[in-house]
Amino acid sequence: MTPEDKILLERINEYADKVLKDFDPQKTRVSFQLEKLKPIMEEIAKEQGSTIEDIFIKYMDLASQVTADKETKFQNTIGNMTKYGDIHDAY
Numbered sequence: 001m002t003p004e005d006k007i008l009l010e011r012i013n014e015y016a017d018k019v020l021k022d023f024d025p026q027k028t029r030v031s032f033q034l035e036k037l038k039p040i041m042e043e044i045a046k047e048q049g050s051t052i053e054d055i056f057i058k059y060m061d062l063a064s065q066v067t068a069d070k071e072t073k074f075q076n077t078i079g080n081m082t083k084y085g086d087i088h089d090a091y
Contacts, residue, residue, distance in 0.1 A: 001065065008044065008055075009062045015040040 001009075019036045020028070034056070041055045048055070 001062065005058075005062055008058065009066070011044065012037065012040055012059050 016037055020033060023033070025033065038052070041052050041059070044050075045052045045055045
């Protein structure tokens with residue numbers, strides 16, 4: 001992830017924390033969440049001479065990358081518990 005990508009992701013996430021703080025993401029429609037994020041994405045698109053669609057796609061790609069990286073780190077930290085006999089030994 002480039003430094004510019006990190007700034008973009010942090011900027012949108014900070015905005016999301018403010019405008020979506022009172023909403024449960026698991027119970028809130030994605031379309032509603034995206035509508036709430038539209039102003040910051042429009043602002044960034046204007047600054048970069050891009051389209052809101054391009055910013056949205058980039059944001060989703062970066063967010064997916066962060067999620068995948070966190071999952072990989074978690075798996076590497078925890079390891080495969082079945083390998084050590086921690087799971088299924090009781091059966």
